[in-house]
Amino acid sequence: MRAFEHRTVASAEEAVAALQSGDAGAASLIAGGADLLSLMKADLAAPTQIIDLKPARALQGIQIGPDGATRIGALTTLAEIERDAGLAERLPILPAAVRDAATPQLRNMATVGGNLMQRNRCWYFRGPYECWLKGGDQCFARDGQNKYAAIFDDGPCVAAHPSDLAPALLALEASVEVVGPSGARTLALSDLISAPTAERRRETTLGPAEVIVAVMIPAQPTGARGVYLKLMDRQAWAYALVSAAAQVTLADGHVARARLALGGVANAPRRASGAEAVVEGQRLTPELAAQVGEQAVHDATPLAHNGYKVQMARELVRRALLQAAGMEW
Ligand SMILES: Cc1cc2nc3c(=O)[nH]c(=O)nc-3n(C[C@H](O)[C@H](O)[C@H](O)COP(=O)(O)OP(=O)(O)OC[C@H]3O[C@@H](n4cnc5c(N)ncnc54)[C@H](O)[C@@H]3O)c2cc1C
Secondary structure, X not given: OOOOEEEEOXXXXXXXXXXXXXXXXXXXXXXXXXXXXXXXXXXXXXXXEEEEOOOOHHHXXXXXXXXXXXXXXXXXXXXXXXXXXXXXXXXXXXXXXXXXOOOHHHHHHOEHHHHXXXXXXXXXXXXXXXXXXXXXXXXXXXXOOOOOOOOOOOOOOOOOOOOOHHHHHHHOOOEEEEEEOOEEEEEEHHHHEOOOOOOOOOOEOOOOOOEEEEEEEOOOOOOOEEEEEEXXXXXXXXXXXXXXXXXXEEEOOEEEEEXXXXXXXXXXXXXXXXXXXXXXXXXXXXXXXXXXXXXXXXXXXXXOOOOHHHHHHHHHHHHHHHHHOOOOO
């Protein structure tokens, strides 16, 4: 690992100023360090200055407002989400999403902001290869070892987004509060994590001197129930092969509202809007749930070694929907 200077800041604004001083790209934020330090050890990130956000108190904690909206500070750890009684009662999809993420030790370190900003796990990206995302001409995973890659083709890179938190937040229609050189702004989670483009070879749209302050979750409809399901190579300490998040509201025996999102299948967590449209307004039956699962993958374009993910995604959407509706699956 290369030498670097470590600097602490007490606020997001101080972090923005620190990111702006010095050469472009020379400074990097650090929160739990669970991803950044791995990137630095692999020489995939080489900041000369590390801006440590941990003392910034305004970025910590979980608050539920009088209007029912929930604010989760960017420095909140995955372990805090896992254990928070208010979330367990009102937004159980979130503790469920982080429960199988990484290990207990890592969940004590890893923060919400870092989880959303973590880089992908594609071995061509993590390894010593000049892949497209690192400025090369081609994505080696497309025709190479693509067992863990995306099954939806959203651009030149086929790395799957690794976050468990992000699909659950997408199903909750979360937004992200950001502070940068021009002040504060709020953007939808779907606008923060999005497929890399030729102009932006990164998984997120966050500006180089911007800091995530918090994630905001709007009040959910009365009676909404959430489920997060994750399939892994093994039962612990593994990234999702595929995950599905379902946030469902029933009224008079019908599905009044369904929000469905998939993880591990695309460059970004993927909202299954077409599948939601199939079920909304309908009485849910096992047959309809199967149709919804089918719709969620109808436009998948798997690669040579990851066709199995299509079947997993179809099945997880079916199960998550039925479970969220309180039905046998
Ligand atoms: C062995 C292992 C297994 C894992 N398994 C899973 C898993 O199953 N599911 C899962 O979801 N994740 C998993 N992870 C990933 C882990 O959850 C993330 O690495 C972690 O959440 C990153 O958070 P952090 O606070 O440590 O971020 P850091 O490593 O400190 O930072 C990561 C990136 O985020 C940026 N950043 C951090 N905070 C902010 C902020 N407030 N604003 C802007 N940018 C910011 C940093 O600059 C850096 O680029 C695993 C990690 C490991 C090492």
